[in-house]
Amino acid sequence: MQPLDALAKVCDDVRTGEPEEGVLGVQPAMVAAPASVAEAAEVMRVAAEKGLSVVPRGAETRLDWGTPPERCDLLVDTHRLDKLVEHASGDLVAKAEAGLPLETLAERLAEKGQRLSLDVPLPGSTVGGTIAAGAAGPLRTLYGTPRNLVIGLTVVRADGKVARSGGKVVKNVAGYDLGRLFSGSYGTLGLIVDATFRLHPVPTATAWVTCRVDGPQEAHDAVQAVLHSPVAPSALEYISPGTIAALLEGVPEGVTARAGQLVGLLGGKTDVTENAPDGWGAYPDGTTLIDVTAPPPSLSDLIGVVNGMRNGVAMTWSGSGHGHIGLPSGMGSEEVAGALSALRDVLGRHKGGAVVRYAPQDVRSEIDLWGPVPALALMRRVKDQFDPDHRLSPGRFVGGI
Numbered sequence: 001m002q003p004l005d006a007l008a009k010v011c012d013d014v015r016t017g018e019p020e021e022g023v024l025g026v027q028p029a030m031v032a033a034p035a036s037v038a039e040a041a042e043v044m045r046v047a048a049e050k051g052l053s054v055v056p057r058g059a060e061t062r063l064d065w066g067t068p069p070e071r072c073d074l075l076v077d078t079h080r081l082d083k084l085v086e087h088a089s090g091d092l093v094a095k096a097e098a099g100l101p102l103e104t105l106a107e108r109l110a111e112k113g114q115r116l117s118l119d120v121p122l123p124g125s126t127v128g129g130t131i132a133a134g135a136a137g138p139l140r141t142l143y144g145t146p147r148n149l150v151i152g153l154t155v156v157r158a159d160g161k162v163a164r165s166g167g168k169v170v171k172n173v174a175g176y177d178l179g180r181l182f183s184g185s186y187g188t189l190g191l192i193v194d195a196t197f198r199l200h201p202v203p204t205a206t207a208w209v210t211c212r213v214d215g216p217q218e219a220h221d222a223v224q225a226v227l228h229s230p231v232a233p234s235a236l237e238y239i240s241p242g243t244i245a246a247l248l249e250g251v252p253e254g255v256t257a258r259a260g261q262l263v264g265l266l267g268g269k270t271d272v273t274e275n276a277p278d279g280w281g282a283y284p285d286g287t288t289l290i291d292v293t294a295p296p297p298s299l300s301d302l303i304g305v306v307n308g309m310r311n312g313v314a315m316t317w318s319g320s321g322h323g324h325i326g327l328p329s330g331m332g333s334e335e336v337a338g339a340l341s342a343l344r345d346v347l348g349r350h351k352g353g354a355v356v357r358y359a360p361q362d363v364r365s366e367i368d369l370w371g372p373v374p375a376l377a378l379m380r381r382v383k384d385q386f387d388p389d390h391r392l393s394p395g396r397f398v399g400g401i
Contacts, residue, residue, distance in 0.1 A: 010042035024068035028075035035080040045160025056187040058129030061122040070395035092199040098128025117143035128192040134184025138235035141319040150179030152196030187393040189386040203249035212269040220300035236319030239279040284314030286326025288359040295321040298350035333366035370398040
């Protein structure tokens with residue numbers, strides 16, 4: 001039986017792939033959109049039997065991240081896996097399917113005065129895609145990334161078997177915390193079908209305290225002052241060319257008092273507003289996006305390197321030690337490679353790094369997207385265990401994983 005016919009017997013939404021559905025230019029031969037965990041498992045089982053390569057797709061907000069797959073026989077679209085399976089508000093826990101948009105999840109949770117404290121810069125992002133990309137916004141300063149907020153995960157393995165770990169356990173995968181392992185895995189280890197999150201109450205008051213800074217050292221000093229104060233911001237960002245912004249959340253009187261503390265701490269160039277400053281929580285503009293791991297002590301060096309680049313380079317950085325740099329159009333592969341080398345040199349001294357998330361094709365093919373990866377040998381062993389035939393998003397991740 002031909003693969004398309006075999007897939008059609010287990011899933012009622014299967015078709016031939018279209019050119020515009022290509023993953024970084026690689027057109028899928030087929031597309032399947034399962035509507036349940038059981039159906040997703042059957043799709044993956046057939047894919048295993050037929051030796052098909054599989055690439056998951058959510059809302060395509062980050063499908064252009066990483067490297068092109070070596071092949072894409074089957075694109076598994078999760079848009080029909082869009083249920084809020086359970087919201088145990090008394091336990092501050094929610095279970096959602098992979099294709100549910102985070103905005104929809106937020107609306108449903110807000111009905112009970114709760115939220116998933118995970119903000120992402122790209123509208124439309126889904127639960128599964130956000131976990132697979134390990135994506136997070138400014139709230140990562142206090143709450144972390146998906147790996148910190150996922151307490152249970154259900155995945156379909158390469159062979160079509162369903163595996164679960166953490167919250168709402170039915171069957172565990174011994175020795176693995178799937179939530180942490182699958183966060184940032186780019187679809188190379190299995191198909192995420194649902195996730196259970198820890199939640200937090202929606203704050204009754206918020207305020208942003210912004211401060212203008214002149215130069216790398218002043219930015220560094222302001223960030224250190226905020227991080228070592230008792231104010232405990234939910235989020236802290238540096239937005240180029242020179243703004244430090246802190247988000248305060250809580251009850252009205254507490255937020256007001258803490259905002260006053262920050263104003264006194266940061267000096268006269270501060271402002272308190274009810275609205276986020278321009279650029280807050282967004283990826284910086286540019287045709288090339290670089291993801292940087294930059295611990296707080298490295299901030300002044302990082303800003304210095306960015307300031308030394310051509311006009312139009314933009315940057316954001318969060319208090320968690322993570323940021324993004326946008327390179328403008330017109331930067332060729334040699335200039336991008338030079339920028340990457342400078343960033344990796346300075347951040348390497350602080351045990352940080354720089355990874356290119358997306359870039360024009362003529363640039364992408366000529367640069368090292370990932371940089372040094374000390375754990376690559378371990379990552380290869382994990383890949384071999386979860387996907388021994390290397391059929392899941394082959395070549396999408398670092399080192400050709």
